[in-house]
Amino acid sequence: xxxxxxxxxxxxxxxxxxxxxxxxxxxxxxxxxxxxxxxxxxxxxxxxxxxxxxxxxxxxxxxxxxxxxxxxxxxxxxxxxxxxxxxxxxxxxxxxxxxxxxxxxxxxxxxxxxxxxxxxxxxxxxxxxxxxxxxxxxxxxxxxxxxxxxxxxxxxxxxxxxxxxxxxx
Numbered sequence: 001x002x003x004x005x006x007x008x009x010x011x012x013x014x015x016x017x018x019x020x021x022x023x024x025x026x027x028x029x030x031x032x033x034x035x036x037x038x039x040x041x042x043x044x045x046x047x048x049x050x051x052x053x054x055x056x057x058x059x060x061x062x063x064x065x066x067x068x069x070x071x072x073x074x075x076x077x078x079x080x081x082x083x084x085x086x087x088x089x090x091x092x093x094x095x096x097x098x099x100x101x102x103x104x105x106x107x108x109x110x111x112x113x114x115x116x117x118x119x120x121x122x123x124x125x126x127x128x129x130x131x132x133x134x135x136x137x138x139x140x141x142x143x144x145x146x147x148x149x150x151x152x153x154x155x156x157x158x159x160x161x162x163x164x165x166x167x168x169x
Contacts, residue, residue, distance in 0.1 A: 028095070
């Protein structure tokens with residue numbers, strides 16, 4: 001991974017943008033969430049139960065440009081949900097293609113992602129993080145294209161949340 005630029009220090013989070021050079025496709029199969037909620041704790045529990053999860057975010061009006069820069073005005077919609085799959089699986093397959101992806105990661109664990117914490121937030125933390133990534137890429141003039149993805153990787157009793165989007169050269 002390559003550091004893209006300086007971190008953004010603000011009251012909510014520190015954003016370290018990196019580039020993930022994916023050398024081979026990651027193969028997934030279609031899945032569905034067991035709960036309607038997209039709160040951080042729900043997504044973390046889902047990833048811990050089912051393994052690596054990729055949420056493809058709907059492109060329609062996801063990031064809106066305002067006079068203050070990019071903002072996420074409403075809760076993003078999920079276009080599709082995928083779980084890691086063996087290439088020989090007989091179910092619908094999706095591949096995250098080899099490419100260079102803008103990459104931002106943070107950790108969630110059971111202590112920091114509880115129903116009590118989530119209900120006190122206006123929206124899930126991952127949506128705030130997505131907005132900060134969109135704003136930082138805009139400030140740095142980093143060209144991106146394609147769909148935004150939220151990837152959840154179970155590790156050490158919690159989950160790593162990752163925001164990905166294809167970075168144009």
